[in-house]
Amino acid sequence: MSIQGETPFVITVPHEQLSLLSQKLALTTLPDEIDDARWDYGAPLADITRLVNRWKNGFDWRKQEAALNAELPQFTRDIAIEGYGTLNIHYVHKKSQIKGAIPLLFVHGCNFHVVAISLPGYGFSTAPSKKGFEIPQYAEVAHKLMLALGYGEYVTQGGDWGYRITRKIAELYGPKHSKAWHTNFPISGPPTISRPLLWLNHALSALPFLSYSKREIAGFERTVWFQRWGRGYFAEQTTRPQTVGYSLTDSPVGLLAWIYEKLVEWTDSYRWDDDEVLTWVSIYWFSRAGPTASTRIYYEAFKAADGKDMFSLVVHTKIPVGYSYFPKELVISPRSWTQVPNLVFQAEHEEGGHFAAYEKPEILVGDLRKMFGKGGGAFGVVKDKNGYDA
Amino acid sequence: MSASTESHFSISIPDSQLELLQRKLSLVVFPDELEDAGTAYGAPLSDIKRLVSYWQNGYDWPTHEAALNAELPQFTRDIPVDGFGSLNIHYVHKRSAVEHAIPLLFVHGWPGCFFEVRKILPLLVDAPQECPSFHVVALSLPGFGFSTAPTKKGFALNQYAEVAHKLMLALGYDQYAPPSHKRPLLLISHLLSYLPFLGYTEREKAGLARSLDFLMTGSGYFAIQSTRPQTLSYGITDSPVGLLAWIYEKLAASVEDGKPFTDDEILTWISIYYFSRAGPAASFRIYYEVTKLEGLGALATQESTTIPLGHSYFPNEAISLPRSWYKVPNLIFESEQPSGGHFAAIEEPEALVADLRAMFGKAGPAFGVIEGKSGFT
Numbered sequence: 035m036s037i038q039g040e041t042p043f044v045i046t047v048p049h050e051q052l053s054l055l056s057q058k059l060a061l062t063t064l065p066d067e068i069d070d071a072r073w074d075y076g077a078p079l080a081d082i083t084r085l086v087n088r089w090k091n092g093f094d095w096r097k098q099e100a101a102l103n104a105e106l107p108q109f110t111r112d113i114a115i116e117g118y119g120t121l122n123i124h125y126v127h128k129k130s131q132i133k134g135a136i137p138l139l140f141v142h143g144c145n146f147h148v149v150a151i152s153l154p155g156y157g158f159s160t161a162p163s164k165k166g167f168e169i170p171q172y173a174e175v176a177h178k179l180m181l182a183l184g185y186g187e188y189v190t191q192g193g194d195w196g197y198r199i200t201r202k203i204a205e206l207y208g209p210k211h212s213k214a215w216h217t218n219f220p221i222s223g224p225p226t227i228s229r230p231l232l233w234l235n236h237a238l239s240a241l242p243f244l245s246y247s248k249r250e251i252a253g254f255e256r257t258v259w260f261q262r263w264g265r266g267y268f269a270e271q272t273t274r275p276q277t278v279g280y281s282l283t284d285s286p287v288g289l290l291a292w293i294y295e296k297l298v299e300w301t302d303s304y305r306w307d308d309d310e311v312l313t314w315v316s317i318y319w320f321s322r323a324g325p326t327a328s329t330r331i332y333y334e335a336f337k338a339a340d341g342k343d344m345f346s347l348v349v350h351t352k353i354p355v356g357y358s359y360f361p362k363e364l365v366i367s368p369r370s371w372t373q374v375p376n377l378v379f380q381a382e383h384e385e386g387g388h389f390a391a392y393e394k395p396e397i398l399v400g401d402l403r404k405m406f407g408k409g410g411g412a413f414g415v416v417k418d419k420n421g422y423d424a
Numbered sequence: 425m426s427a428s429t430e431s432h433f434s435i436s437i438p439d440s441q442l443e444l445l446q447r448k449l450s451l452v453v454f455p456d457e458l459e460d461a462g463t464a465y466g467a468p469l470s471d472i473k474r475l476v477s478y479w480q481n482g483y484d485w486p487t488h489e490a491a492l493n494a495e496l497p498q499f500t501r502d503i504p505v506d507g508f509g510s511l512n513i514h515y516v517h518k519r520s521a522v523e524h525a526i527p528l529l530f531v532h533g534w535p536g537c538f539f540e541v542r543k544i545l546p547l548l549v550d551a552p553q554e555c556p557s558f559h560v561v562a563l564s565l566p567g568f569g570f571s572t573a574p575t576k577k578g579f580a581l582n583q584y585a586e587v588a589h590k591l592m593l594a595l596g597y598d599q600y601a602p603p604s605h606k607r608p609l610l611l612i613s614h615l616l617s618y619l620p621f622l623g624y625t626e627r628e629k630a631g632l633a634r635s636l637d638f639l640m641t642g643s644g645y646f647a648i649q650s651t652r653p654q655t656l657s658y659g660i661t662d663s664p665v666g667l668l669a670w671i672y673e674k675l676a677a678s679v680e681d682g683k684p685f686t687d688d689e690i691l692t693w694i695s696i697y698y699f700s701r702a703g704p705a706a707s708f709r710i711y712y713e714v715t716k717l718e719g720l721g722a723l724a725t726q727e728s729t730t731i732p733l734g735h736s737y738f739p740n741e742a743i744s745l746p747r748s749w750y751k752v753p754n755l756i757f758e759s760e761q762p763s764g765g766h767f768a769a770i771e772e773p774e775a776l777v778a779d780l781r782a783m784f785g786k787a788g789p790a791f792g793v794i795e796g797k798s799g800f801t
Contacts, residue, residue, distance in 0.1 A: 066703060076652035077655045164459050273643070274673060281662075281663045
């Protein structure tokens with residue numbers, strides 16, 4: 035049974051692309067490295083050298099491609115976006131056996147019908163060709179996809195840009211369509227005077243009885259580390275994505291290093307297998323719009339924010355929201371800073387980082403089950419689809 | 425001072441390297457570009473495609489290599505640096521026929537190069553009789569051009585200064601004038617706070633606006649080079665077009681209001697980075713080491729020096745602040761130039777030399793600063 039306008043999709047990278055990659059890898063020129071650099075200067079030479087060697091010899095893309103196609107039922111369909119024409123959107127769509135399953139949009143399952151979208155410019159979706167495509171447009175695409183799949187009401191899960199986008203979906207399309215949202219990237223900047231009690235507490239937190247907990251202090255330290263050392267990619271991508279795009283597009287090792295640094299630094303000691311890394315990077319390398327397209331969301335969102343800090347604003351949405359806190363996330367605020375009126379679920383975890391769905395899938399799904407399951411704060415938000423049969 | 429000997433040096437890139445470059449270029453993959461992107465998103469695709477096409481077909485490195493070797497007498501010598509062993513330093517050195525010429529050290533920056541001295545060199549060395557002459561030394565900083573790079577952590581400003589100083593001493597110049605090619609970058613921490621704009625000239629206001637724009641939209645390279653230079657290094661080392669775009673963005677920004685660089689100039693500039701002894705990415709580490717030691721505001725602090733200081737202000741410089749912010753007791757020379765940007769020695773050689781002549785000439789405020797070397801016979 036196929037839904038109208040939908041085309042089944044199977045990843046099939048053309049042979050010429052594999053051949054070109056192989057030719058480029060054969061000509062790889064590697065930089066040197068400072069003695070005993072470890073991770074201080076960026077992705078270590080020994081790691082990248084080993085990964086390049088594996089990529090040249092041993093990594094089997096066709097095998098990984100087949101595995102992805104076997105695990106993830108994929109489709110493409112055209113979605114029209116106001117002002118931007120039509121984009122061809124790639125997504126995973128897996129329906130649960132349970133008819134009353136909850137439609138869940140996973141941006142960047144059991145009791146859920148799951149839709150996982152490739153955002154425009156990522157994976158096997160096309161990219162916009164005009165300037166200015168930013169958060170509201172990404173929200174529009176995702177929302178229209180859910181409607182096209184027959185999910186007039188749905189819930190969402192997102193981290194990183196997925197957090198911003200699902201929050202925008204909540205703002206624009208809730209409560210009529212977007213019924214509840216969950217994020218593993220609950221962030222806030224320091225409280226301003228508009229939240230006087232929090233602000234005062236923060237100002238006086240040097241006093242012992244108002245001090246932050248050890249966990250909260252560790253969170254601050256991680257945040258400070260990220261702001262000081264980990265945002266070079268952000269500075270470049272928000273300002274000159276095209277310039278860095280040339281190396282990411284032309285050099286497989288350049289793309290590999292750019293992403294690998296984040297796969298390691300942003301996760302909680304996740305034991306990456308070389309083939310896992312190479313599969314992840316290959317998807318960027320073979321992506322339909324090329325890797326440069328994936329950087330433009332930074333530019334467009336930053337420009338639209340017009341000098342305001344994109345990530346520090348705490349936005350109250352009208353619909354229920356749930357948060358999962360992972361200790362190796364990049365920006366970790368005290369829970370007191372992220373409270374909002376309709377926060378119906380929170381869970382703090384002892385392990386896991388930025389890529390929570392990938393690193394700790396059971397934990398993340400466990401949280402979703404608690405939030406949406408019987409007795410959970412968002413149980414029954416979607417009419418006639420409470421996640422159970424009868 | 426140093427017992428090390430000097431060797432003559434000629435740039436001589438082996439054919440194998442030229443061939444590898446061409447093989448890489450033949451496999452180039454370009455990104456797409458948004459409609460009407462202009463320069464806002466970075467180096468424009470049409471510029472980069474044109475340059476790559478010319479690089480593959482038409483641009484003749486051997487001609488430019490020969491020209492550089494003909495114009496610039498080059499040498500290498502070992503210079504020891506405390507805690508870092510010995511580096512082999514590449515430099516241009518040309519003495520004036522005027523015996524008592526002023527020894528001048530020319531220091532490039534990033535993405536600069538020793539060859540930025542090429543246009544001012546003949547003017548400095550062979551001045552008309554009424555102007556001072558100079559003996560000129562232009563080094564490749566460690567990690568740039570044809571100098572080797574340090575292999576240990578922590579090689580920061582003191583070490584770069586040590587190398588340059590020891591080089592001058594080794595050449596017999598125990599007193600010399602080191603005007604830096606780059607004006608000091610003075611990003612004062614309260615730049616972004618509210619400041620009275622009354623009393624600033626139009627030029628100063630334009631400069632402030634330009635500086636803010638640079639900080640907000642033009643300093644991504646600074647952020648990545650000062651935090652994760654190694655991560656950046658893989659793409660820039662492996663991809664000639666990646667390197668081209670990374671540097672071209674800065675060259676183009678400097679001349680956006682003036683005369684553009686020619687494609688030959690651009691490709692020669694990029695080629696020196698591409699063929700550099702330590703690889704192009706070694707040049708990033710100065711950002712990491714200096715900001716790690718001194719904080720991200722490292723370049724903002726105005727260190728007090730006691731020796732006479734002169735400034736030339738070029739309107740298209742990336743950072744250009746109200747003149748009152750630069751005032752220090754030893755600032756004895758200032759000049760407002762009508763045109764030119766960041767790479768002043770290449771863009772406006774006559775203007776820069778005129779300023780040096782005015783500062784060091786007979787009527788100048790720094791005349792006779794070095795005993796016995798006034799610049800005149």
